[in-house]
Amino acid sequence: MTPGHPLRLLVTGSQGQLGRALQALAQANSSTDYRFASHAELDVSQADAIERWLDAHPADCLINAAAYTAVDRAASEPATAMMANAQAPETLARACAARNMRFFHVSTDYVFDGRTDRPYHEDDATAPLNTYGRSKQAGEQAVLSADSTAIIVRTSWLFSAWGPNFVHTMLRLGQQQATLRLVADQIGGPTWAGHLAAVLQNLARRPGGETPGGIYHFSGQPWVSWQEFAQEIFVQAHAAGLMARIPTLLPISSTEWPASEPRPANSRLDCGKLETLLGPLERDWRLGLGLVLADPEFQRRIKT
Numbered sequence: 001m002t003p004g005h006p007l008r009l010l011v012t013g014s015q016g017q018l019g020r021a022l023q024a025l026a027q028a029n030s031s032t033d034y035r036f037a038s039h040a041e042l043d044v045s046q047a048d049a050i051e052r053w054l055d056a057h058p059a060d061c062l063i064n065a066a067a068y069t070a071v072d073r074a075a076s077e078p079a080t081a082m083m084a085n086a087q088a089p090e091t092l093a094r095a096c097a098a099r100n101m102r103f104f105h106v107s108t109d110y111v112f113d114g115r116t117d118r119p120y121h122e123d124d125a126t127a128p129l130n131t132y133g134r135s136k137q138a139g140e141q142a143v144l145s146a147d148s149t150a151i152i153v154r155t156s157w158l159f160s161a162w163g164p165n166f167v168h169t170m171l172r173l174g175q176q177q178a179t180l181r182l183v184a185d186q187i188g189g190p191t192w193a194g195h196l197a198a199v200l201q202n203l204a205r206r207p208g209g210e211t212p213g214g215i216y217h218f219s220g221q222p223w224v225s226w227q228e229f230a231q232e233i234f235v236q237a238h239a240a241g242l243m244a245r246i247p248t249l250l251p252i253s254s255t256e257w258p259a260s261e262p263r264p265a266n267s268r269l270d271c272g273k274l275e276t277l278l279g280p281l282e283r284d285w286r287l288g289l290g291l292v293l294a295d296p297e298f299q300r301r302i303k304t
């Protein structure tokens with residue numbers, strides 16, 4: 001970072017949930033000079049395009065918010081998932097390192113098999129259960145071997161005002177059905193994209209030497225099952241006048257849910273390493289959920 005100049009921060013994948021949450025942060029502050037690229041503006045699977053874009057926009061850091069996130073579809077498109085989630089992040093990491101730029105990447109709880117009975121630490125062994133998780137695991141390894149100073153933040157169950165995500169799906173199903181059957185044997189931390197964006201911005205603003213490269217966990221609190229997450233969505237949506245009635249929720253096991261790819265039963269991420277570095281973090285997802293439901297744009301979208 002040049003002394004006396006605002007931090008210059010590039011963001012790929014700007015139209016996704018995290019990308020849009022970073023755009024919302026950019027609008028609210030002038031001390032960071034953000035530049036965003038959508039998928040259409042920069043396809044990160046094109047190495048030449050990455051080089052050209054980085055040459056055209058000199059910067060201090062890059063946050064990679066681009067990813068292939070269709071968990072079930074990844075099984076039938078493994079090469080596309082691997083390109084977006086492993087090869088492209090490796091190319092980005094190398095290109096950033098060559099320009100002395102700090103590289104920030106995002107990964108997932110789905111790198112774990114979920115078979116432990118405690119929250120996962122950063123150095124626990126990874127053993128993904130599905131194609132998407134394997135592509136993200138490969139991405140973590142490729143990024144850190146390309147640039148050991150890169151920072152990877154693993155997160156879980158991301159939601160925001162911009163779908164598709166679980167909140168959108170629940171509100172749609174809840175309008176259509178009086179009773180919903182929801183998975184009660186997977187536990188994790190829903191994470192509001194605004195909280196994740198704030199953490200990444202916070203990390204990017206720190207002087208390089210103060211944040212060791214490597215993996216950090218960040219997810220929302222409290223931990224819940226998908227059924228409990230849905231219950232809170234409906235309670236808040238009803239209180240906000242977005243739903244006439246709260247549907248009845250029946251617990252089911254993962255095997256009864258119509259997903260083609262397995263998910264970890266335990267998705268809990270221990271965030272102690274990041275909190276030791278940054279201090280206590282805003283991560284109550286129920287507050288983020290309230291902000292999503294109160295967003296006029298979100299309300300307009302779910303009514304159409």
Ligand SMILES: NC(=O)c1ccc[n+]([C@@H]2O[C@H](COP(=O)([O-])OP(=O)(O)OC[C@H]3O[C@@H](n4cnc5c(N)ncnc54)[C@H](OP(=O)(O)O)[C@@H]3O)[C@@H](O)[C@H]2O)c1
Pocket residue numbers: 012013014015016017018019038039040042043044045065066067068069084088106107108109136154155156157158159
């Ligand atoms: N969503 C979750 O529940 C969740 C959970 C844990 C971790 N994560 C991780 O968190 C990060 C952010 O996730 P998110 O939910 O914000 O994802 P998202 O909403 O799916 O957004 C990803 C963005 O990346 C873009 N993209 C895909 N391939 C690209 C390519 N080759 N070049 C450039 N852009 C490309 C997508 O564009 P198109 O739409 O045009 O393809 C989309 O705008 C990801 O690394 C994800 O793996 C997500």
